Amino acid sequence: MTDLGITAGENYNDYVGPAEEYDFMGASQFRLLCTLGLRSKHKLLDFGCGSLRAGRLFLTYLDEGCYYGVDPNRWLIEDAIKFQVGQDLLRIKKPFFSYNDQFSLAEFETHFDFILAQSILTHTGIDLVRLCLQNFARYLKPDGLILATFLEGDYDTEGDSWEYPMCVTFRPSTIRQLAQDVGLVGISIPWFRPRQTWYVFAKDQDRLPTEAMFPYLHGAVLFDSMLGSSKK
Template sequence: MTYAIKNPHKIVPHLRRLARDTWFRLRTRDHVSYYRAVMRSDTARDPEGAVGSHNHRRWLALGRMQFDYLVEHGLKPECRMLEIGCGNLRAGHLFIGYLHTGNYYGIDISPDILMAAQETVVQHGLRDKLPHLTPVRDLRFEFLPDEHFDVVHAHSVFSHSPLHVIEECFAHVGRILRPGGWFDFTFDRTEGKEHQVLREDFYYRTETLLALAGRYGLTATFMDDWERLPHKQSKIRLTRSVLT
């Protein structure tokens, strides 16, 4: 109530979103189907807005921020990279241009946003770099080979995912990582009670995700320097634990 009083301009948009999302939940069988419907609706209105960018300048800035961070933290042109939730290639267009031909793989649960990703490839003259863009139903990575990727990246994916979806990813991502490879992901961090808003936005405690990663043989590092960048989410890096 206090938030509504301080932000009256947000009440009507919130009610519209609530009505739309309730309708989608009633017509879908699981979270992936539900969120795919959300993305279809958002992409039809504005592909860049669908990935969380309110204008093209912000789309470019957020993509550049992700790209620069990964390059500064180990991404090389020869790396083979998988981007989970690649969207319309906000950062992906930079990764594709930087990596060697054929080394970028992007997956997303939304076929609609992947159509927008194809347009981004064309607009940025990246067809000759042969990016792999694939729609998926889950995060089991069953169609991908063992130890194939040096880098796996997921930006603003787990911020929209219930814990069982994150656990599914943790259970399978180690198989596709090469020895010495790593998986960076962002999440909405809370130091209070974990919660969700409209089944679209999920907030987790850091220790919850660290413990979950450890359950699947992954070593987790909280990336403190990411916190200084102009973004509201936090970042964790996972590597395969070394057996001794």
């Protein structure tokens, strides 16, 4: 999310992760949310939407006024619109964008069915994770879901700073406790994501996927040698 001086237009794909995974990462997020019940009428917050890696798919699918994106790097979103999305789709779908770097959602003045934070909390100290989950809980509908990735580890990264491009780790028990502290319950799911782990959070335990649903939550990709580990 922090601008490191990369040239706009030329590297907007590379900025948000390995270029060779750009298309897969966007498609994987879209598939995951649809598997968990996303429909075109739902309001989606794409937190850290960056170069609309996933947003370009959600924008096409969601109804008018249902896509909300947050990223402090305005140039990333503008380049994605210029080179991939186009102004015509924006006129039809009427998305909302916020360029703030304060982890704030207040300006949208709405609540969300789904909140997505892919590879965001892998770059924040524990205080920012706490702030982020607190804001997510505040603007999540009672039956909504939060999807976020974490880098699990044996220790917790302390502090309140943004660590991009460095990655930070948290113990699974800490992740669940941080969610509980803001009125959320959460579990990790087996959906394939290189290097990171997907977590699902909700306000009600009954809204979370059960282990019986895990066979539908693997995100395997067939006939692709680069993503062969997704089938394990």
